[in-house]
Amino acid sequence: MTLLLIHTGGTIGMGPGPGGLFPVEGKLERAVEARLPKGTELLAEVFAPLLDSADVGPAHWNRILDTISAHPEADVIVSHGTDTMAYTGAALSQALAGSGRRVILCGAMVPLGMQGDAEANLDLAIDAARAASPGVWLAFDGRLWPAGALVKTDSHAHAAFSTVPQAEAPPRAGIRFAERKLAVLTLTPGLPAAAIGAMLSQLDAAVLRVFGAGTAMNDPAFLDVLSAAINRGCRIRAVSQCLHGGLEPGAYAAGGCLWSAGVENGGTETPEAALIRLWLDLSAQ
Known part of the structure; x- marks a missing residue:
């Protein structure tokens, strides 16, 4: 098995510092590697700098999609902050519709190592990357959520998301997000x-x-x-x-x-x- 980790940033990979939470280099990659089953190859695409999800937009969606396309054999986990998770979930779900790929989004309300939700969300994401149905999913709060239907409904609780059922997206055949307003x-x-x-x-x-x-x-x-x-x-x-x-x-x-x-x-x-x-x-x- 090959697991592709695309680490965009977000709370899950942060740690405490003098001015508050900040991205910690290598923290998420080490946590993923420690949890992988034997014989699993880890490939990591790490954004530099790591992003607050408020800064994620179409150019980043294209980078994620291009990285996924470059590794057709891999199952995929995408780490992401929760604030714009619903936009990225919709972007990947619609852009990958009909591709047969399995992509698991993962984030947290509390960073790894701080007795919050990060470890459980990451464990769920790793399991789902091997066994979930094809599609784009969010591993969060003990369940898999269809990523194309997300709504963030709480700014603090671990149960931060709900979903609104959406019509099936038409296949998009490799379309990327153009520069539009x-x-x-x-x-x-x-x-x-x-x-x-x-x-x-x-x-x-x-x-x-x-x-x-x-x-x-x-x-x-x-x-x-x-x-x-x-x-x-x-x-x-x-x-x-x-x-x-x-x-x-x-x-x-x-x-x-x-x-x-x-x-x-x-x-x-x-x-x-x-x-x-x-x-x-x-x-x-």
């Missing part, structure tokens, strides 16, 4: 249409978190900025601000402006999954 925008009561327009003017596509089952402000100026953005080629995909239930176009008249302007229905997609879908769609053009 995308963002997740959230509607709030009283948000000026001009503010939404200013943000959309800088973007190639956007995920718009709307109210409930798919409602938005009944403001002609808001409709105008949506229509203007879409007419110039900016894709806008709506998702609900609610964790469960998704969108139902036509259920409320208050949502009619979204669909008449050409906003796409994201259904039950999480904001992370919708953003990745748009990014890969644009990258394939």
